Each structure stands twice: as C-alpha cells, then as structure tokens.
Amino acid sequence: MLVKTEAISLKRTPFAENSAVAHIYTRDFGLLSFMVKNLQGKSSKGALLNPGTFSELVFYLKQTETLRHIKEIKPIEPYPTQNPVKLSVLLFYSELLHLSVPEGQPDESLFAFFKTEVSRLNRESTKIEWLPHSFIVKLAGITGHNPVGAEAGHHSMLNFDNEDLNCFKQLWEGQIPVQSEVYRKLLLNKLVEFASEQIFPGRQIKSYAVLKSLFED
Secondary structure, eight states: OOEEEEEEEEEEEEEEEEEEEEEETTTTTTEEEEEOOOOOSOOOGGGGTTTTTTEEEEEETTTTTBBBBOOOEOOOOOOOOOOOOHHHHHHHHHHHHOOOOOOOOOOOHHHHHHHHHHHHHOOOOOOOHHHHHHHHHHHHHHHTTOOSGGGGGGGGGGTTOOHHHHHHHHTTTTOOOOHHHHHHHHHHHHHHHIIIIIIIOOOOOOOOOHHHHHHHO
C-alpha cells in the first residue's frame, strides 16, 4: 500500500558506500526505518535525512518489512536552522525523541510537540541555553514521566528540590527561568540523568557531551 505522511528524520546510520539506514518518525505510523541508497549527487536525499528535518514522505507500507524504501520525499516547514549552536540543540532534540519512542507506534500529539519545539528553536534569539531543559520537561510530561508537581515525589532519588520544581513549572508554561548559569548547568545534568533513568532507562544521550561543551564556553 502506497502511503503519504509528514515525517521527522531522527537518525541516519551509515550502511554501505553511498547508503544508510534512516530512522524517521512519521505522524501516522510512528517510528520507522528506511534503507536509502544513492545519497550523493544532485538528486540526493541526504540533506532531508539530517536529524530534525521535516518532510513529506511517500513510501510503500508493508507490515512484514523492517526496512522500507522511500518513493518520494520533499521538505516542509519548519526548515532546519543554520546556526551551529541551534543545530546542536536540534540534534539533542532528535536523539531524545528517537530514544523515547518505540518502533511503529504513532502519537500525533508527540509529533506536534516536536514540530512546535523546532519552530520555537528556529525563531528564538536569546536564552537558547534554556531550551534543552524545556524540551526534556515537556517530553517527560507527554510520555507520562512528569517531573512537575505532585507527580515528582517518586523521583526524589534524583535530588530535585523546590527550586528545581519551580523551574520545571516555569518551563512547562513556556517561561525562561532567571537562575544563574551555574544553576542552569547543574539542572540540565539532573534532567539528563532523569531522562536516562525514567524516560528511556539505561540508554545514554550521546549528543549531550557536544551540547554541554558549547554552553560551557
């Protein structure tokens, strides 16, 4: 069956010369994997497979296939930012979503959330360093791991205190906290630890090291 859906590229894994396995989160079918060949040349699909890129995707859906093939792909908004710091944040977002969602389970609210957050990242000109905190807090809420309010009580092993919880509430409401740079860095460490323990247990966020180094300069 030939299907069309909006999609977000989350990860690209090299497979062979000029080929890769693309891990793409689709609005209507959830996370799917695709074998993509001929990644070089004028008609290359390579740029559309970069993490955080939105596209309209046409492919043949067969439930028995684990690796599908893309028939058509074209870009749609929001377009990826060209700012190197924002690109690192976008890679962080994409990895978090990839780690959080199981294969083949669609969630339109999660898809819409990611699209909203990428649009916010593209237009934000100040306080970009707080956006990763906001993304984790909101992702946790959507996936049922809310660190805000009464639900946070069973996460005491992560040492969230009242100041942390107040920051989470501000971030949840779209506000930017005014705490110090030292506090911001410590809080992001806590949130990354929280995500690795609660949202996707035992899995590490590889892009965090790059993001952390950028915001510490």
